[in-house]
Amino acid sequence: MKEFMLIFRLKDIEDFKPTPEQVQERLNWLAGIAAQNKLADQGNSLLPFPGSAKTVRPDSVVTDGPYTEIKEFIVGYIVVRTDTIDEAVAMAKENPIFKLGGNIEIREVLKHKGS
Amino acid sequence: MIALLCRHFGLQHIEIAEDIIGETFLKASENWAINGVSENPAAWLYSVAKNRAKDHLKRVTLFETKIAGNIKPDVTETEPDFEFGSEHIEDSQLAMIFAVCDPVNSTESQVCLALQILCGFTVEEIANAFLSRIETIKKRLHRARTHLRNSHFQIRGLSEANIKLRLDSVLKTLYLLFNEGYFSKTNDQLIRNELCAEAIRLTLMLTENPLTDTPQTKALLALMCYQASRLEARTNDSGEIVLFDEQDHSLWNKALIEKGNYYLVNACQGNQASKYHLEAGIAYWHTNPAAPDKWQHILQLYNQLIIIEYSPVTALNRAFAIARVYGHEKAILEAEKLQLNDNDHYHKLLGYLYETINTGKAIDHYSLAAQLTKAKAARRVLEKKIKQLQA
DSSP states (O other): OEEEEEEEEESOGGGGSOOHHHHHHHHHHHHHHHTTTOEEEEEEEOOOSTTTOEEEEGGGEEEESSTTTOSOEEEEEEEEEESSHHHHHHHHHTOGGGGGTOEEEEEEOOOOTTO | OHHHHHHHHOGGGHHHHHHHHHHHHHHHHHHHHHHOOOSSHHHHHHHHHHHHHHHHHHHHHHIIIIIIHHHSTTOOOOOOOSSTTTTTOOOHHHHHHHHHOOTTSOHHHHHHHHHHHTTOOOHHHHHHHHTOOHHHHHHHHHHHHHHHHHTTOOSTTOOHHHHHHHHHHHHHHHHHHHHHHHHOSOOOHHHHHHHHHHHHHHHHHHHTSTTTOOHHHHHHHHHHHHHHTTTTTTBOTTSOBOOGGGOOGGGSOHHHHHHHHHHHHHHOOSSOOOHHHHHHHHHHHHTOTTOTTHHHHHHHHHHHHHHHSOOHHHHHHHHHHHHHHHOHHHHHHHHHHHOOTTOHHHHHHHHHHHTTTOHHHHHHHHHHHHHHOOOHHHHHHHHHHHHHHHO
């Protein structure tokens, strides 16, 4: 089994506050992975709001949020346990984030030894 | 019986207690083969075991005073005081569960050991409770005993910190003890009710001690109260299980449901939602069969439960809740992802979900379930279903 991190991105900060229906949809999706015993880490949400998000650049330049130069921002991640990346991709395809114009990046986790 | 002897012996001598029990049963089979089974076999066994234990103690005392005393004259081990940890944990059964839940062993091993030694579970029952293989459990128990013996554990005077540290394993032991009573395959209703009652008694004691009265403990007690409220209703006069939907609600014990509500409300302090909170929440909704959005709530609780801790049983129950909320087609999609192909309940669920959608597939799954199940009564029910579908 390999582990893959699913990294969620949104385009509109307003979409970060989900409706109760959206919460339920997301939870159904996440629990569906857990029900297959393939959820390695339920992950966390990453707050994109001013005061909760800053970026440090060379020469100690600090900007608010990650979203001054790019059009989309990371809102959270989870880690799944599957045999292949294709299986992780199939899981990602069922996530409701696409209804909001978001996207999901999938990355194989290379574990550092001794950690 | 082992637990009883351990109370007299002190836990250091678990193995001796077990040997004595073994000898006792041997003697029983010899004796009963010749003289017939005694009128009160349990009492007979106890008295033989007690005498054996006394003999053993005599020998040990003899050894210690006559022989060991000469070897190590200045080390006189004081006879263990049998008032286990009276400062902190009043009940001896409970004190021993805490003693066995020693962090020298992994949590699972602690719980296995407590179930075997103190709750009288067989290796097979433990394997069932943990959904593991018998060999795995045997090895785990063996290692756990060795560790426990080597760590020179003691029952008396567990510190506050130690009690808190061990509480999780103790709660898990009581949870499994209750479940064995509630879901056990044995048909002896009396034994089952006793296991449930003992689990409730011990959990109630934990809520009476400020050291162990945590939100989790209250949530576990709430769960037990809700489940126990249906004990009467879930078997019929001939001892067969009555399915939830067919139960006579007037047989539900209202007082226990009230108690469950009381403990669940009180368990909701702080922001920790343990597995016991979630399960108690599900059991609460089951006491409200008429609530319109009941299955929505139950599904959300199962969602959270499966994210906290994977178990095939939870996964299957969650799939059933999906069927109730979103319909059978959606539930089939979810259920088929589980791939629990060796699990009879998995095929039973799929058989049920396919009944109105694809009769052929329903029959296939019910047949697989019938092949896989170990319970004869369950197989008969499944075969009846298959016949109905074929007609």
